[in-house]
Amino acid sequence: MIHATVNNEDRLGMGVLVVDDHDLVRLGLKTLLDSYARTLPCALVWFEAASLARAMDTYAQQRAHVHLVLLDLHLPDAHGLLGLQTFLRRFPDAPVAVISGNSDPYTQRQALNLGAQAYLSKNGHMQEVLDFVCQLSAHRAIDKSIEPSPTQVLGDERGPNRTIRSSSGMVVQLSARQSQVLDALLSGLSNREIAERVCLSEGTVKNHISQLLLSFGVRSRSQLLTLLR
The missing domain is CATH 1.10.10.10 (Winged helix-like DNA-binding domain superfamily/Winged helix DNA-binding domain)
Structure with missing residues (x-):
């Protein structure tokens, strides 16, 4: 079953697929961002996956509604950059941002070179994640008169x-x-x-x-x- 929740159905929705094998991490991230949702021009529509395989299945089914994939680097069926490579090999135009507790500069640089839209940290207060989602939400609201196709999502931001x-x-x-x-x-x-x-x-x-x-x-x-x- 695909889990999807909307924090405000009266506004344009921005779909976010959170991929992490820890239930508390997914819940915490959604709770944190939902607490800021009233300041966003778009309502957040949540999708969840606890494994890479599940994430790819969910994205395949919901790609027209998913405008950002937050992908952890350590999943039960993929470790390190392999998960990112596998996801982008199947969906080259997917708007994927890595979210990880690994702050190694080399890993960050490699993830960006592979096509990640951003490398966001789980550590601290996660201000980077908030900033990033706010920026994409603003971009989505500006373009709300044009529903993006799977190959147009986020345009030149990707x-x-x-x-x-x-x-x-x-x-x-x-x-x-x-x-x-x-x-x-x-x-x-x-x-x-x-x-x-x-x-x-x-x-x-x-x-x-x-x-x-x-x-x-x-x-x-x-x-x-x-x-x-």
Whole structure:
């Protein structure tokens, strides 16, 4: 049976498929986001899966209604990046964001390179997850007059869609969000100014900048600016 709940049927729905083998994690995430739902332009429609196989079956049946897949990296039938690879191999256009307690930079970079829309942390207060869902909810509300097809969901917000070549010849693929943050960074904006421009928290902006530094193999924003200017 597919579990789906809607927190407000009078608003446009944004479907979120939560894939985690721990019932309490799924419940906690839904409770946390539902507590913020009154501030979102879209009602949240919840789908659940406790395994990769179940997640793929659910997505196959409900893909027209699922606008975000929150995928844990450690499931009974898939560990590490294998689950992400398997899911995206079957559904290349699926809007998948990894949510994990693993904060290893290499794993984060690999997940993004494989096509994950974002790498979100389970640790702390999960502000990144809230910011991310709020951003997608706003995007969904803007486009509410056009019902997205499975291959159009989230449009340019999904996956690596810009290639940057540095002065040293390094080639890096960036997602739309990383590209926005990088452009703002190259414009000389502070973290607070970047956050205001792209509608994210300062903490999330810092995480994006850290990911950019890792991707380009530098240790500071000044080195990044020198490399790309």
